[in-house]
Amino acid sequence: MIFLISVILQFSHGYVLEKNERSIPLHWKSKCIFLTTVESEGVFLQDVAKNLVEHWMAQIKEISSLNIILEDVVVPSEIIDEVGENTIIMVTEDWPFGVDVDAMTILTHVDEEGSELDGLLIDADVYVNDTYGRFSLSSDSSGLFTVLNHEIGHIIGLDHPCKLTPDDDPSLVGCLDSELPEVVSGSIMYPFSGSENNDMNSDDLDGISYLFPPDDQRPCSRYSSIGSEGCSCFSAAKKRNPEIKSIVIFCLVIIVLRKRLITFSSKSS
Numbered sequence: 001m002i003f004l005i006s007v008i009l010q011f012s013h014g015y016v017l018e019k020n021e022r023s024i025p026l027h028w029k030s031k032c033i034f035l036t037t038v039e040s041e042g043v044f045l046q047d048v049a050k051n052l053v054e055h056w057m058a059q060i061k062e063i064s065s066l067n068i069i070l071e072d073v074v075v076p077s078e079i080i081d082e083v084g085e086n087t088i089i090m091v092t093e094d095w096p097f098g099v100d101v102d103a104m105t106i107l108t109h110v111d112e113e114g115s116e117l118d119g120l121l122i123d124a125d126v127y128v129n130d131t132y133g134r135f136s137l138s139s140d141s142s143g144l145f146t147v148l149n150h151e152i153g154h155i156i157g158l159d160h161p162c163k164l165t166p167d168d169d170p171s172l173v174g175c176l177d178s179e180l181p182e183v184v185s186g187s188i189m190y191p192f193s194g195s196e197n198n199d200m201n202s203d204d205l206d207g208i209s210y211l212f213p214p215d216d217q218r219p220c221s222r223y224s225s226i227g228s229e230g231c232s233c234f235s236a237a238k239k240r241n242p243e244i245k246s247i248v249i250f251c252l253v254i255i256v257l258r259k260r261l262i263t264f265s266s267k268s269s
C-alpha cells in the first residue's frame, strides 16, 4: 500500500522542488522576485530578460501570484556580490564550471535545522557561460532566451524533473533515459535543450502554482527579511551603505547560509 501511494505521488506531478538536505523546499518570502541584469559589452541581455519576463508573466498570470520584476541594468563596477541582489551576469572569461554548462544558478538560502527560516531563499544569481562570446556575439538571441527561461525556474525554486546527478532523487527517471515521458522532456525544467520549446507544460505550471498560489498572501517586497528579532538586514541591504552592510555581515554570521550549485547543460553545446 505504501509502495502504491508513493507511486501515485511520484506520477501525480512531474515538477520537482528544490530542497535542502532536510528535504525542506527552498522558498521565497516575497511573491515578487526582482531581477537585475549586469551590463555587458554588445550584449542584448536586458532585452532578452525583458522578453523573458513578459513571456513568463503571460503564461502564469491566471494560475499564480508570482510577479517577476526586471530592474534597471547595472554596470559591472557597481556589482557587489551581495545577498539580496538577484543578478544575471554574462561571464566572458575564466568560466569556472564545465565547458558544456551554459549557465549556473546559485541560490543562497537559510540552512538552519529546526528554524522556521530553514530553506528560505534570500538570493539567486545566474551566471551565463559567454566564453568566446557564444551568446553575446550571436545575432540570434534565442539560445540565451532558452537558457534563461530554464534558469528562472531554478530561481523560483524548481528543480529538474529527472535525475541528472548521482545525488538526485533516485525515484526520478534519468534525464538521459531513452524513453522519457513527454511530461519530463517537454518541461522547461528539463536540463537539456533540444526542442527549443520555451512554453511551460502543465507540470511546470503546476509547480509554479504550488510555489506561488494565486491567492498568495505573501508581501511583494524587494528584499527578504530573514530575522524576527529586529534583524531586518536584508530589507535594508542597500548597496553603498557601509553601516547597513555591517549589519548584513553580522546576520550572515548568525545564520548559516548555504549556496547550492545547480547545473544546466545543453545538448547543443
Ligand SMILES: [Zn+2]
Pocket: 150, 154, 160, 191, 262, 263, 264, 265
Ligand atoms: Zn537546470
